[in-house]
Amino acid sequence: MRALAVRVVAAVVLVLLTVLVIYIDRDGYRDLNEDGLSLLDCFYYAVVSLSTTGYGDITPVTPDARLVNIVFITPARVLFLIILVGTTLEVLTDQYRKNIRVTRWRRKLKDHIIVCGYGTKGRAAISALLETGYDKSRIVIVENREEALRQAAANGLVAIEGNATRSAVLLEADVKNAKSVIIATDSDEASVLITLTVRQLTAGQVRIIAAVREQENAALLKQSGAHHVIVSSSTAGRLLGLTTTTPPLIDVVEDLLTPGQGMALAMRSAERDEVGRNPRELQTLVVALIRRGKVMPLGGQQSITIDTGDMLIYIRDEENSGLGVAV
Known part of the structure; x- marks a missing residue:
């Protein structure tokens, strides 16, 4: 729009100069x-001449007027065109x-993650993905705020402008080829609409992770x-509440959620020699065992043994970050 405005101003200035x-x-x-010739006639002649229409009802008759047409009007006509x-070619x-x-x-994109919303929650989710080693080029942001789009582009992320509730966007x-969709909008109503749209387009084949403000x-x-x-x-x-009643406990939670220092939650597949053993x-x-997508409780008197294909959620030291995938 800025480039178009500059060209419109240049065309108007050229017409006024010709007049x-x-x-x-x-x-x-x-x-x-x-x-x-009146002033209106001059405007008329300038416009029809610069636009190469040339009806012939107004013509230069003196040598000076014809010289002006040769030296000024003709180059101005070319410049106007x-x-x-x-402008058209540039667009x-x-x-x-x-x-x-x-x-x-x-063509290159597959199994990517779409993040709907680049606000506080969206930026935090992307930071967590990057900290686990996820490729930045496989993260796609959908956002309709111009400031957020500029910030995403400045951070080297692929951003698509538009409302994520629309199927075309x-x-x-x-x-359809995404691995998962993270919905991090500021409105619960928008989150519901985006979820319905994603499910309709993908027939439920893409994992949807959404954040809402209210429990209901x-x-x-x-x-x-x-x-x-x-x-x-409710999470906040x-x-x-934990900070008020048991302050040391919140320090542990923050340590687990803060990457790069202290302890961190990680996930890995069960090894062959661990099958059949108690976690x-x-x-x-x-701290948890994932079997066929379900969390298996480890507490209580029930004895649980590790099966082939189980995923183990454990606490690791961040100094040994290569031992698993942080979650």
Whole structure:
């Protein structure tokens, strides 16, 4: 729009300059009425001449007027056409380059993660993905705020402008080939609409992780198709309560959630020599066991042994960060 505005201003200035030149030498022109050129006639002649229309009802008759047409009007006409045609060519060229870039990008993109919303929650989710070693080029942001789009581009992330509730925008982000969709909007209503749209486009084949503000909307999101729902208000409330009653406990939670220092939660596959053993017997501190996508409780009197294909959630030292995938 800025480039278009500059060209419009340049075209208007060129027309006004041409009108001024014609008006100064208006006695050297003749129209069909032979009553001389008014200011309106000068505007008319300038516009039809610069646009190469040339009806012939106003013509230069004196040598000076014809010389002005040769020296000034003709080059101005060419410049005027360059401004108009140049604008069209630039728009078409930009569209062509964008289509080529998107085509090449989609050709390479697969099993990517779409993040709907680049606010506080969206940025935190992306930071967590990058800290676990996830490739930045496989993260696609969908955002409609100009400031957030600029910030995402400055951070080297792929960003698509648009409302994530619209099917066309999600299709542009290639949602059908995505690995998962993270919904981190500021509105619970928008989160529900995005969840429904993603489920409709992908037939439930893409994992949906959504964040909501209110606990009462969590059930609605799960019914809409979200696989995991995080309630930000209740989670923050629990942490506030822990800080009030048991301050040391919140320090442990923050240590587990803060990457690069102290302890961290990690996940790995069960090894062959661990199959058949109790998770409590392992050297690593296992806090949960995932079997076929379900969390197996380790507490109580029930004895649980590790099966082939189980995933172990354990606490690791950040100095040995290569031993598993942080979660």
